[in-house]
Amino acid sequence: MSSRRNFIRRASAAAVTAWLASQWSRSAATDIVHPPVTDGDIVLSTWPAGIAANARAMQILKEKGRVVDAVQEGVMVTESDRTSTSVGLSGFPDRDGHVTLDACIMDEEGNAGSVTFLEGIEHPVAVARLVMDRTPHVMLSGDGAQQFALENGFSLKKGMSEQARAAWEKWKSETGYKPVINKDNHDTIGMIARTAEGKFAGACTTSGTAFKYHGRVGDSPIIGAGLFVDPMVGAATATGLGEAILRICGTHSIVEMMRQGLTPQQACVEAIKRITFRQKNVQDLQVAFLAINRNGDIGAFSLQKGFQYALAKEGRNELIDAPALFQGEKK
Numbered sequence: 001m002s003s004r005r006n007f008i009r010r011a012s013a014a015a016v017t018a019w020l021a022s023q024w025s026r027s028a029a030t031d032i033v034h035p036p037v038t039d040g041d042i043v044l045s046t047w048p049a050g051i052a053a054n055a056r057a058m059q060i061l062k063e064k065g066r067v068v069d070a071v072q073e074g075v076m077v078t079e080s081d082r083t084s085t086s087v088g089l090s091g092f093p094d095r096d097g098h099v100t101l102d103a104c105i106m107d108e109e110g111n112a113g114s115v116t117f118l119e120g121i122e123h124p125v126a127v128a129r130l131v132m133d134r135t136p137h138v139m140l141s142g143d144g145a146q147q148f149a150l151e152n153g154f155s156l157k158k159g160m161s162e163q164a165r166a167a168w169e170k171w172k173s174e175t176g177y178k179p180v181i182n183k184d185n186h187d188t189i190g191m192i193a194r195t196a197e198g199k200f201a202g203a204c205t206t207s208g209t210a211f212k213y214h215g216r217v218g219d220s221p222i223i224g225a226g227l228f229v230d231p232m233v234g235a236a237t238a239t240g241l242g243e244a245i246l247r248i249c250g251t252h253s254i255v256e257m258m259r260q261g262l263t264p265q266q267a268c269v270e271a272i273k274r275i276t277f278r279q280k281n282v283q284d285l286q287v288a289f290l291a292i293n294r295n296g297d298i299g300a301f302s303l304q305k306g307f308q309y310a311l312a313k314e315g316r317n318e319l320i321d322a323p324a325l326f327q328g329e330k331k
């Protein structure tokens with residue numbers, strides 16, 4: 001009986017090994033049939049702050065730095081921008097007055113690192129990078145993420161700007177302490193890049209929705225929601241109401257659609273449409289996606305009019321109005 005069981009176990013292990021081998025050769029073949037990319041480095045990121053972030057990322061690529069360093073350093077510009085109310089320590093707090101930060105990063109091999117619900121650290125994306133590079137994990141959260149950051153040389157910084165405190169006080173007096181869904185105050189930076197050699201990386205960092213419940217984590221640090229990079233297919237990032245993006249695994253869905261042959265634009269449109277099937281009151285919320293494939297084709301699409309993205313390529317770095325599903329005047 002036991003030798004029969006051993007035989008079955010060995011036979012099924014052999015079948016699994018054979019299947020895996022067939023998958024590997026298939027994916028290697030997929031890699032080879034793609035045409036080589038030749039049209040230079042491309043960086044794109046969400047919202048007007050993406051212009052300064054792209055400029056930094058492009059500088060690193062020009063100096064022949066790694067694409068993962070380019071996206072990290074790029075979004076760090078926004079994390080340090082004290083005028084931002086949606087990214088970094090100047091971001092609006094949660095409803096209890098804590099600024100809690102979410103960030104993630106993926107490199108050219110599809111490795112991933114993430115931090116969620118992190119307080120008091122200026123560069124959450126740099127902590128996410130260390131989680132990716134120096135730990136066996138993908139995600140660290142809250143006090144543990146902060147402890148890891150402090151152990152690795154980051155220092156604690158003050159959490160709330162005067163501007164954010166004033167907005168929070170106003171919000172408390174006007175809303176009775178109830179987080180609400182809105183279309184505004186979405187300026188998370190998500191950045192994706194493809195080099196001339198066809199390597200991808202991406203990063204996403206945010207303080208999350210303003211005045212959220214304490215403990216709330218959005219899409220931005222979730223691999224496959226706020227950001228996804230597949231070394232053989234492309235990359236996508238998201239901004240807007242995280243709950244809507246999480247419900248459809250937004251960026252992973254987009255990359256998978258590109259793998260099946262959709263263009264980045266078609267995939268972004270499809271993902272936005274999917275949100276309209278899953279989410280109530282879609283008129284009252286904003287979501288936007290960016291995507292890029294191996295050929296350097298770009299996708300950008302949002303639920304509401306008003307989403308802008310920054311595109312850097314061929315020596316230019318421009319802010320572009322993305323097409324939207326709903327063409328109303330509001331964001």
Ligand code: SD4
Nearest residue numbers: 186187188208218240242
């Ligand atoms: C979140 N997606 O935490 C983020 C918010 C955002 O631009 O994108 N702001 O839900």
